[in-house]
Amino acid sequence: MRDKNGIIVWIAREIIPHEGAIRRWLTRHWSRVVDVDDVIQEAYCRIANLASVDHIDNPGGYFHRTVSAVATDQMRRAGIINFTTMTQIEWSNVIDDEPLADRALETRQELDRVNKLLGSLSDTCRKVIELRRVEGLSRKETAERLGVSENDVKNHLVRGLQKIMGEMAEQDARSDYDVLMADAKKDRAIGKRRLH
Amino acid sequence: MASAGSISAIDEQAAMWAVETAHGEMTAETKANFDAWLAADTRHRGAYIRASAWLLAAENAVVQARPDSAAQPLNPRASDNDNHAITLGAMRRYATRWSGRAMAGGSAVAMSLALLIALGVPLPGLVDRPDTIASAKTVALKDGSVATLGRDAQIQVSMSDGIRKITLLSGEASFQVAKDKARPFVVRSGDVYAQATGTVYSVSRVGLTGGTVKVREGSVLVWPRDERDQAVLLHAGGTVTLDPGPLRPASATPKSTPRRLPPPELAQISLDNVPVRLAVARFNRVNSTQIILADPAIGDVEIIGLYRANDPENFANAVAAISGAQVEQSGSNIVIKMK
Missing domain, CATH: 1.10.10.10 (Winged helix-like DNA-binding domain superfamily/Winged helix DNA-binding domain)
Structure with a gap:
């Protein structure tokens, strides 16, 4: 019981602050080939289905990879061309390649942004x-x-x-x-x- | 581009359910409606989880913004809008503390989440990405349209003055159709046809006779066999799967017998965001039991699901459930009317 409630608590704390950045990235690169809202929703769904989140030490990077995987699946289903090349370039740009200090700063900026919304x-x-x-x-x-x-x-x-x-x-x-x-x-x- | 501040209908509903499950005392009826909503579209689960998480984040921030977040008499402050900046550490501490507390709202979330997990959303591998699309290719057609073939896809093209005919022999293909109102662009998958003039859509084979049509831009007419008069009009974002089933023993040659409807018991009607009135027309065409919509507003509700074509009653009940209407028998007919 507590664990399943815990996943929403965890998502609210660790994933929500990254949604803005991920959404901007997705919109900028993929909005013409996938439905951004659909991809984000399915990514939340996949994360909520995880049996455990203890192994995730970089939630932002994990969210980014999940979103990429969802987008890839959607494109594959839609038969989009050339996406192997496109994704290779995109994948080299994942959040968890960045230095830790930058990541922390980015998280804080996103949190400020979320707080403004609230x-x-x-x-x-x-x-x-x-x-x-x-x-x-x-x-x-x-x-x-x-x-x-x-x-x-x-x-x-x-x-x-x-x-x-x-x-x-x-x-x-x-x-x-x-x-x-x-x-x-x-x-x-x-x-x-x-x-x- | 979406108008400023607008959110999709799914997000709107998801926000409603997130509040209902976290803050409401759900009755059995509300719970049933929630279950029906979750089951109605695979996207609803993700939208609900996202809305629930946003709700919790909003609550955390509001509670955290108080000068002292311990319980105390309510002291509404009129101008505290710039006083709620919180630090990551504070949010973390707060969320951890809260997660250990047993609150009515919290357990409602837990309950609905358990339900989500019971529904079993498949979790595809997040790491391995086989390069299956490497074999995908684009074909420029003579009329300026572009066909993108998925793996194993094969098409046959026949262009004439009056019509552009594509036959999908296998697999899945998407089409960027060049605008030409005088020459409809028709893709045939088995016995399912999808027609457009200028749009983007994809078609994939389903079984021997069926097909799935997904529309990305514009709109597409979809119909099985000779039922063009009963065609379903799909708009951007819509998907429909039709599988009319075999016409006759597989050994018969296509031209030896006249075309006719499959026996109703073989047919299934799959609807994805199709207005009820169009769906009803399809059921009425193949059944002697007629469905009558007493209120035209019901006809505008969109419905999703897979139904046996020979079971109009089951379909009528589903319509009633999603539109808040009720079903009544009237002689041999079924009347759906507002409560």
Whole structure:
């Protein structure tokens, strides 16, 4: 019982802080051939199915490899060409090749980013979380304390969570905009050459 | 590009279920709905796990942001938005402490996770990647379309003025179709046909007569045999597998007998994100028992699953379950209507 709960706790602590970086990497390199959301979701699924996470001493690198494996499987299923060459280049760029100091810095930056996202939760949403997690109130008691319906309590949490997940995706989309524009220009240039 | 701050429908539902399982006191009915949602799409499990982890991370940060995270009377602070920066070490300490605590919300997560594991998602090897795609190749077709052949894939191409015909003899192939509205692009896999004008999609063989069609961009019409009037329109992201089953003893030559529907008991209908109204049309075509949708809104709900074509009742029950409707017998017909 504790172990299975433990995996979500572990994911929240060790994997969530890396999602932004992994998502940006995936969007930048693979968004045209795989569905980024699908790949990330399946990677979470695979990690949650692990019998043990004790052997993972670099969760960010592990998450990166899992995402790569999922993306590879999807591309193989879709019959994408040339992916052997593409992946060889990509695989040489995995997170766990980086020096430990850089990795720690990156983790801290990602955590700051996650915390900024969490700052966008509404006051009510924060109160709901505090009442439940700190005071251990039930949903009913939380609702009574705040003078709202039980459904409102739930909706505040759901909306807060959706907002965080949405802002996450938005940030990643924005930071990839320039890269996409550069790629589009390159495509046009190649197209011109082909006309000869 | 997705509009600012929007998330997919799956993520929206996943967030709802993450809150429900962690913070709700689930009734048997809610639990059944949750199970049905998890089973409805393989992507739902991963989305749910991700949302649960984000929820927990959010909670950890909120609790950690308090000046003293030990239990104390609630003291709402109006402007604490810049006061919740936490360090990695603090988050670690907090999460460890929390994981040892038995909380109602926590055990709900544990319970649903146990369920996920019982459902048994296969765990493919994360390390070994055999280079099977090395044999994949691209073929430029005369009309400007590009076919990408998977391993063991073989295709036959026949281009004429009115139609572009591709026959997938084996394996899986994806197609980037050049736009040409005057000449439909039709891929045949066994007895399953997929037609597009300009789009990207892949087709793979299923058994002797079937095929799986996956659409990456645009939309594709898919139908078995001569049932083009009952075709399913698939949009980007959609997948459908149809296997109409054998028409006749395998020794018969294709041209010796007229084409007809397989006996209903041989056919299975596999639906992936297909609107109920199209699915109902397919069932009604092969069964004397007709399914009637009393409320058009039910027809817009998308359904997923593998159903026996001769068991409309089973299918109707599934429709009712996902759309929150109910099933009623009316003579020999089945009526699905809102509760």
